[in-house]
Amino acid sequence: MTAAKPAPQPGAEDLTENLRDRWSVSVFDPDHELADAEIRLLVEAARWAPSAGNSQPWSFLVLPRGSAAHSTFVPHLSRGNSGWVPRASAVFVAIAQVGVGPDGNGPKWSDYSHYDLGQAAAHLTVQAASLGLSSHQFAGFDHDAVAAAFGVPDWWKVMTGIAVGLHGDPAQADPRDAEREERERVRRPLEEIAFGDKWGTPWS
């Protein structure tokens, strides 16, 4: 059974549904599996994101739970992430192109590759939400070890993991992970991030 999602946060009530209801779950259903077609759709969502000069400076390691590649990844998780991440149905490791390879191929706009990868990752998570799935992005893992284990060339930079799956039952989870779901979600006020006449002058 999928656990209830929290009520929309103040200020988020009028967002489009997939954004309004998004939050980073820490309890995934460890029995849920993603179909190959769903995994493909999630990568397609990332693939069709915009990018500077259409450079598409992104790659993903696709690691469904139970696969050999998933088993290769899991030991490199940080202690804080090692409980909840393996329960997700799949992990996508997001990798940005940050340079030009020996064959001279590379993005013209690599200054923007982190921005582009972040946007592609966001599109993946929004597509996941539209499939009724939850996502939780994370940076807590040994990036160098993962790059080495998967043979990532050094002109690509391993950035984050995106855990995707069905929200699980907190009562069945490690209390530390269940407790994380109770934490208040907070944001800096709008006046601190949206400026008008001058930097620091609130837009409205």
Ligand SMILES: Cc1cc2nc3c(=O)[nH]c(=O)nc-3n(C[C@H](O)[C@H](O)[C@H](O)COP(=O)(O)O)c2cc1C
């Ligand atoms: C780049 C990035 C790295 C993150 N790293 C971790 C992490 O290592 N472990 C973790 O539990 N959450 C991680 N998070 C999740 C954030 O803590 C979370 O998005 C933030 O607290 C806001 O909560 P919300 O997504 O529920 O709105 C990360 C998120 C991003 C975007």
